[in-house]
Amino acid sequence: MVDKISNTSDDLTIAGLSFKSRLLIGTGKYNSFKETRSAIDASQSEIVTVAIRRVNLGQSPDEASLLDFIPPEQFTYLPNTAGCYSSDEAIRTLRLARELLDGHNLVKLEVLGDPDTLYPNVVETIKAAKILIKDGFDVMVYTSDDPIIAKQLEEIGCCAIMPLASLIGSGMGILNPWNLEIIIDKANVPVIVDAGVGTASDATIAMELGCDGILMNTAIALAHNPILMASAMRKAIESGREAFLAGRMDKKPYRASPSSPVKGLIK
Amino acid sequence: MKIHINGNIKEFKGIKTTPEELIIKLNLNGKRFAIERNGEIIPKKDFNKIYINDGDKIEIIGAVGGG
Numbered sequence: 001m002v003d004k005i006s007n008t009s010d011d012l013t014i015a016g017l018s019f020k021s022r023l024l025i026g027t028g029k030y031n032s033f034k035e036t037r038s039a040i041d042a043s044q045s046e047i048v049t050v051a052i053r054r055v056n057l058g059q060s061p062d063e064a065s066l067l068d069f070i071p072p073e074q075f076t077y078l079p080n081t082a083g084c085y086s087s088d089e090a091i092r093t094l095r096l097a098r099e100l101l102d103g104h105n106l107v108k109l110e111v112l113g114d115p116d117t118l119y120p121n122v123v124e125t126i127k128a129a130k131i132l133i134k135d136g137f138d139v140m141v142y143t144s145d146d147p148i149i150a151k152q153l154e155e156i157g158c159c160a161i162m163p164l165a166s167l168i169g170s171g172m173g174i175l176n177p178w179n180l181e182i183i184i185d186k187a188n189v190p191v192i193v194d195a196g197v198g199t200a201s202d203a204t205i206a207m208e209l210g211c212d213g214i215l216m217n218t219a220i221a222l223a224h225n226p227i228l229m230a231s232a233m234r235k236a237i238e239s240g241r242e243a244f245l246a247g248r249m250d251k252k253p254y255r256a257s258p259s260s261p262v263k264g265l266i267k
Numbered sequence: 268m269k270i271h272i273n274g275n276i277k278e279f280k281g282i283k284t285t286p287e288e289l290i291i292k293l294n295l296n297g298k299r300f301a302i303e304r305n306g307e308i309i310p311k312k313d314f315n316k317i318y319i320n321d322g323d324k325i326e327i328i329g330a331v332g333g334g
Contacts, residue, residue, distance in 0.1 A: 026334025
């Protein structure tokens with residue numbers, strides 16, 4: 001995104017890499033790879049998350065894969081640890097991902113604590129983050145909206161802090177803007193809301209709070225028209241970012257202020 | 268020999284095989300994946316240097332859609 005007034009670039013920088021888009025999108029839950037690609041194109045996202053799973057052994061040699069539709073040469077892949085409930089599982093998954101993607105180090109760490117809420121287990125997350133960073137990974141970390149944990153993850157060396165706005169896949173929106181603001185205020189690395197956004201206005205609210213970006217999957221993939229929603233999310237994020245940079249007017253509770261001159265009224 | 272691959276037991280002729288040979292047997296050549304043998308990653312450069320033996324536990328993973 002380019003700041004249209006000063007014409008200076010407003011890139012998102014993560015682990016030394018620069019991105020024009022502040023929208024990161026997941027590739028799960030789409031009806032087809034073709035739809036996934038069309039949504040990514042409409043979103044203009046540059047970073048896409050992928051999951052690491054056992055390959056299907058029964059497949060035919062010409063069966064298409066996600067990588068055919070979303071070539072890793074054209075996008076920044078963000079392999080995740082979705083489905084991992086311990087630091088050991090998450091570390092194993094990301095080491096395999098690094099081998100799969102030829103030494104790619106930028107990863108999304110998430111260690112879950114509970115299958116019903118998919119709430120992060122921050123104790124295991126911290127444990128895994130320490131080991132992965134020592135092992136040379138650039139760790140973008142999914143976490144709760146606890147400002148103390150967020151700060152600890154930054155101090156360990158995580159390159160982006162990704163607090164939830166509400167539960168993964170819930171679409172419940174920004175439930176605790178106060179905590180997000182504390183995290184943003186204290187952070188020296190990008191803060192990216194990961195999980196909970198349901199529609200475009202949620203994305204705008206998060207960006208107006210000062211988030212550096214948003215990672216979403218379900219809000220786009222399960223929209224009735226995912227490609228149109230991907231486009232809406234792109235605009236919502238750009239809009240929220242510009243509003244944040246512009247700085248909103250002060251609120252004047254219970255006092256109106258006329259926009260038209262009070263002098264020269266026709267009487 | 269019997270090899271555990273992605274949680275399933277598969278039987279092959281012979282007493283050992285390389286990852287490169289195994290991939291061809293599984294119709295996976297040309298695909299992008301990573302392989303782990305008994306919990307250790309086999310680097311791509313070693314695909315024709317390392318042997319997989321009877322009873323080994325092999326994981327073959329790839330990237331799929333996810334958020």
